Amino acid sequence: MQEIASHSTAERIALRKLVTYRDVVVTEAGVRPVHPARRASVAAVVRNPWAGREPLADLSEEQGRVAPVLAGILTDHLIAALGGADEIEAFGKAAIVGTAGEIEHAGALIHTPYFGNLVREFLRGESIICFSDARAGAGEDLIVPMWHKTHAATRSHYQTISARVGDAPRADEIVVIAAASTGPRPHPRIGDRTTDRAVTAQNLEDVLS
């Protein structure tokens, strides 16, 4: 389900490893979902481009060089794992920086147009992409949030997937993650903005008192 990027590409961004995790819910609470979703996260383990650099180094050059390549590799693998960009309905992103790096380094690889705009374009979305990030040791399990790729407030598509690489990040590495789902939660039934009653502290006095 996964075609590796060319070796020259892998070397250009110091890619050590790519990990794809996909789950398909067959039954939940013993019942088959009406709209079964395939969900996947793809994690790339790269050397932190700023490892060993002076504090507060300028990040722009490396983020413009590394982040677009990551966006391409991660979305290629997500699309392959989930059966096509048009199948994908929700997306999210994340990064885990090793202990020798700054959380700002994680953000530099996922929070700029060099990554976000390209992931959105390749997955044919319009929404801002929700995220999580952390500085952590190898094997940290990061929960990656996802929401609808064109209508972020679609409550049925609020969901998370866990991403974990057993031996990464090393102290001088960053794990960069993109995640996507082909559908909603298994049995969504908490309404939506269009069906919510007006809720204010005043009209909930009986509950709050």
Place this chain on the structure above:
Amino acid sequence: MNIRKIVTYVEVTTAEGGRPVDPAARIAVVAAVIDNPWAGQGFVQDLGPGIDATASDLGKLLAPEVLEALGEPAEAYGKAAIVGLDGEVEHGSALIHTLKFGNHFREAANATTLLPAVEKRGGVGAVFDIPLKHITDATIRSHHQTVEMRVADAPHPDEIVIALAAASRGRPQQRLADLSTEQ
């Protein structure tokens, strides 16, 4: 057999020890999270009927999935059974240590050796290491390796995670002498 979810894990190693790995080393794992067939029955002496109702179907489901996920011919393989906290390790062993389960994988991969295995009891999200060995000669040292796996929300106490693993090649920078050189 009730399946709750199917999880596919693929890792591709492109560099190791600071050097490129070419061709990239691929390992795939496919895991099914199923209801423990003996859940809630107390101590069941004869596991045969549960094995007959489950093991072959599981092997038939997982074998083609893991080979497809690998995307290349398998050179090494292994298997796993992780039993939820209310079950016995014996329940997991029952489902994977039978030819009814493993033969589907052997036939699909043109393999001949027995599948190395991990079987243990664990909580939700337990990390487990699946051992892999060469598919036709379990003494080929270059192919001894493991893959680490976890299903975030499984096994529940009354579930079992059953997995197959396959590798496209031996360890990324394998460079140990053959077993034969020591004999």
